[in-house]
Amino acid sequence: MPRARIIGTGSALPERILTNHDLERTLDTNDEWITTRTGIKQRRIAAEGQFTSTFAVEASRRALAMAGVDAAELDLIVLGTVTPDFPFPATACIVQHEIGAVRAAAFDLSAACSGFVYGLSIADKYIRMGMARKALVIGAEVLSRVVDWTDRNTCILFGDGAGAAIVAANTDDDNGILSTHIFSNGSFWNTLYQPGCGSRNPAGNDRTIEDRLFFIKMDGNDVFKHAVRGMDEAASAALAANGMSAADISLFIPHQANRRIIDATSKRLGLSEDKVFVNLHNYGNTSAASIPIALDEANRANRIKKGDLVLLDAFGGGFTYGSALMRW
Incomplete structure (x- = not known):
C-alpha cells in the first residue's frame, strides 16, 4: 500500500x-x-x-x-x-x-x-x-x-x-503521512460562527443587515478552553496511534490562533519551545490557511529535514479539530 x-x-x-x-x-x-x-x-x-x-x-x-x-x-x-x-x-x-x-x-x-x-x-x-x-x-x-x-x-x-x-x-521508503485523526463536537457550533448569509439568515434579510450577522461572532473564553483540550486530544491521538511520545517529535506546527493556546497546548504535550513553530505574530489567525502557511515557511527555512517527525494540530469552529503525523 x-x-x-x-x-x-x-x-x-x-x-x-x-x-x-x-x-x-x-x-x-x-x-x-x-x-x-x-x-x-x-x-x-x-x-x-x-x-x-x-x-x-x-x-x-x-x-x-x-x-x-x-x-x-x-x-x-x-x-x-x-x-x-x-x-x-x-x-x-x-x-x-x-x-x-x-x-x-x-x-x-x-x-x-x-x-x-x-x-x-x-x-x-x-x-x-x-x-x-x-x-x-x-x-x-x-x-x-x-x-x-x-x-x-x-x-x-x-x-x-x-x-x-x-x-x-x-x-x-517509510517516509510520509503516518496517520491523520479528525474530530468534531457540534454542541458548540454557535460559539464561533458567521450567523448570516446562509439559509437561516439570508444576505438580503433585514435582520441580517441590522444585527450585522454577516460578521464573525465568537465567545473567546469558551473557544480558548475547548481549543487547548481539543488540540491536546488530537495530538495525543496521533502520538498514541504510532507508539510515540512528544520526545520523538522534531517539529510541532499548531494552528496559529492565539499564542496562549499554542503555549498551553505545547505545555500539555511536554514539547519544548524550540520544537514549536510559530508565525502567528506576523499573520494573525488565517483559519484554514494557518497550518499550510506555517508548514511552507518551516520547509523553506530548512526547519524540517528528511526523516524528521512533524506533527500538525488544528482546532476551529464547529468545533472541529484534528492532527496529522508525518515522517518528512
Missing part, C-alpha cells in the same frame, strides 16, 4: 500589512493589549480585486513548482475555506481551471481552522486506497471581508492568505 507524502509546499499572502499600531487609530485598543492577549503583532489584508482564489492559485503554483509536478498530473484538489469566492461553485474548481489541473476532481471543504488537516486526511485516504496518485490540498481565506472592524475582540485576530501542499504516493 502506498503512503501519502508531501513533496511540495507553497504559500501566498497579500502585500498589505495591518499592524496593531494601525488598529489603534480606529479601535479602543493598543499594541500592548493585543500582543499580551494574542501574541499577534500584525496581519495581512487582501486588496480590492483579490479573492480567496487569488491566493489559493498562487500558493498552489508555488507548491507545484517545488514538487516538480505539472498541474495536469493532479487527480484531486481539496480546498479548505470558510470564505469561498462564491457560495457555489467551489473555489477549488476555480483553482483547477486557473492552474490547468484538467484531470483533477475538485471540491471545497468547510471545517473552519481545521480545514487543511481535514483535507490532508482525505487526500491521504485517497492515495492509500490507490484512488489518486497526486493531490493538491489547500487552505485559503480572506477573513478580512467577514470580520467586524468595529469589534476589537474579533477583528484584531484575523488575517488573509493561503497555503498549499502537493501530496503524492510514496512506495520507496
Whole structure:
C-alpha cells in the first residue's frame, strides 16, 4: 500500500500589512493589549480585486513548482475555506481551471481552522486506497471581508492568505503521512460562527443587515478552553496511534490562533519551545490557511529535514479539530 507524502509546499499572502499600531487609530485598543492577549503583532489584508482564489492559485503554483509536478498530473484538489469566492461553485474548481489541473476532481471543504488537516486526511485516504496518485490540498481565506472592524475582540485576530501542499504516493521508503485523526463536537457550533448569509439568515434579510450577522461572532473564553483540550486530544491521538511520545517529535506546527493556546497546548504535550513553530505574530489567525502557511515557511527555512517527525494540530469552529503525523 502506498503512503501519502508531501513533496511540495507553497504559500501566498497579500502585500498589505495591518499592524496593531494601525488598529489603534480606529479601535479602543493598543499594541500592548493585543500582543499580551494574542501574541499577534500584525496581519495581512487582501486588496480590492483579490479573492480567496487569488491566493489559493498562487500558493498552489508555488507548491507545484517545488514538487516538480505539472498541474495536469493532479487527480484531486481539496480546498479548505470558510470564505469561498462564491457560495457555489467551489473555489477549488476555480483553482483547477486557473492552474490547468484538467484531470483533477475538485471540491471545497468547510471545517473552519481545521480545514487543511481535514483535507490532508482525505487526500491521504485517497492515495492509500490507490484512488489518486497526486493531490493538491489547500487552505485559503480572506477573513478580512467577514470580520467586524468595529469589534476589537474579533477583528484584531484575523488575517488573509493561503497555503498549499502537493501530496503524492510514496512506495520507496517509510517516509510520509503516518496517520491523520479528525474530530468534531457540534454542541458548540454557535460559539464561533458567521450567523448570516446562509439559509437561516439570508444576505438580503433585514435582520441580517441590522444585527450585522454577516460578521464573525465568537465567545473567546469558551473557544480558548475547548481549543487547548481539543488540540491536546488530537495530538495525543496521533502520538498514541504510532507508539510515540512528544520526545520523538522534531517539529510541532499548531494552528496559529492565539499564542496562549499554542503555549498551553505545547505545555500539555511536554514539547519544548524550540520544537514549536510559530508565525502567528506576523499573520494573525488565517483559519484554514494557518497550518499550510506555517508548514511552507518551516520547509523553506530548512526547519524540517528528511526523516524528521512533524506533527500538525488544528482546532476551529464547529468545533472541529484534528492532527496529522508525518515522517518528512
